[in-house]
Amino acid sequence: MKSRLTSKFINKYLLPHRSIIFNSEQAFDKFLTKRKTLNEKKHKQPETLNVKSDLDKQMLGDMQVFRFRFRHSHEKKILYIPGGYNTLQPSVFHWRFMDKLALSTLNEIVMPIYPKAPNYNIDDTFTAIFDVYNQLLTEVKCEDIVVMGDGTGGALALSMIQQLRDNNEALPNKLYLISPMLDAQLDNDGITEALDKKDVIVDKQGVQRILDVWSQHLPLDDKRVSPIYGNLEGLPPIYMYGGAYEIYLPDMQRFTEMLRDRDQEIHFYEYKRMIHAFPLLPIRESHKVVKQIVETLNHD
Numbered sequence: 001m002k003s004r005l006t007s008k009f010i011n012k013y014l015l016p017h018r019s020i021i022f023n024s025e026q027a028f029d030k031f032l033t034k035r036k037t038l039n040e041k042k043h044k045q046p047e048t049l050n051v052k053s054d055l056d057k058q059m060l061g062d063m064q065v066f067r068f069r070f071r072h073s074h075e076k077k078i079l080y081i082p083g084g085y086n087t088l089q090p091s092v093f094h095w096r097f098m099d100k101l102a103l104s105t106l107n108e109i110v111m112p113i114y115p116k117a118p119n120y121n122i123d124d125t126f127t128a129i130f131d132v133y134n135q136l137l138t139e140v141k142c143e144d145i146v147v148m149g150d151g152t153g154g155a156l157a158l159s160m161i162q163q164l165r166d167n168n169e170a171l172p173n174k175l176y177l178i179s180p181m182l183d184a185q186l187d188n189d190g191i192t193e194a195l196d197k198k199d200v201i202v203d204k205q206g207v208q209r210i211l212d213v214w215s216q217h218l219p220l221d222d223k224r225v226s227p228i229y230g231n232l233e234g235l236p237p238i239y240m241y242g243g244a245y246e247i248y249l250p251d252m253q254r255f256t257e258m259l260r261d262r263d264q265e266i267h268f269y270e271y272k273r274m275i276h277a278f279p280l281l282p283i284r285e286s287h288k289v290v291k292q293i294v295e296t297l298n299h300d
Contacts, residue, residue, distance in 0.1 A: 010200060018201075019203075022205070022209065032087075032118045035088070035116075036118050039116050039118075040119065043089050043113045049095050051095070051099050052099055052103060054068070056068075060128075060135060063131070065112045065113070065132060066098070066112075066113070067110050068101070068102035068108070069102055069108040070103050073102075073107065075140065075144060076146075077107060077139070077140055077145045078105065078145075078148055079133060079145060079146070080101070080110065080149065081147070082094045082150065083149065083151025084153070085206070085210045086116050086125060086214040087116050087117045089113065091280075093277075093281055097286075098111055101290065104290050104291075104294050105293065107146070107297070110132065112132045114128045117210060122224060125214070126160065137170060142170035142172055142173070143173050145172040146173055146175070146176065147161060147172045148175075149176075149177060150177075150178035151202075151276065152181045152211075154178060154179065154180025154181065155180055155227055157175060157180075158177065158180065158227040159230060162223070162230040165231070165234050171235075171236050173236060174237050174238075174297070175239070176293065177238060177239070177240040177241070179241065179242055180240065180242075180252065181248055182227060182248065182255050183220075184208060184221075184226045185226065186207070190250025195245075195247055195249070198245040200275065201275055202246060202247055202248065211225055228254070232258055232259055232262055235264055237266075238259065238264070238265065238267070239269075239292075239296055241269045241279055242271070242274075243274030244271065244274060245275045246274075246275060246276040253268075253270075269289070269292060271289075
């Protein structure tokens, strides 16, 4: 990444706090022990962040739910499922992005702090996400709900919608995927050594180790873990954003081709020289993505 600004965020905020590179089993065990303790604590608004939108803090059962809205707008909802390899809590960049989405889209942004590994497993996570979605259905019609997610949160979002479709339940109006993890096997031929070196955020072995714990040792190609193997028909329109410097990119490209072969509506925006989940960073390209989201939200 040549941008000095982006490199600053990577080196100062992302790598020290969200690295999933483990040099040994002991290092991985230490990471999980730390996550267990941290995830038992209540998630809080970052102290360094001044949220401009109105912030509502709620509980849905034992789960925290944060709602961001501007000028009391709540007629349309964006259910945002933040990524973090199903173990990390939302970062300050997630919080900034939620605030920006609320102010830009005039939708209420709903961000659940869903159950995560190692304290909880795949069944707990999906149960909680469905609970939030069903709660929103008591407030507005499904046509007024959009689902978004980044990274593994994007995988959860897509899998959730596939499960809704399989059960003949109400689907949201649109699905937005930001740098989604679509195939946990990460064995796409396009994931070259050169691309792997460019991706300074996502580590293949780290992702797979964490997902193995979270999924209770399901195969990596299980459709709830890797939604690219689920049924890709009958889904709402999908809008997807990816960077050229992330190992998830080849599967995003493959996913796009698979959807187009099925006449499924897909809009894929590939950004040059961008890293994983770049729209969350306070950089120029993020403003472009938010503008595209606003334009497509209002497009039927």
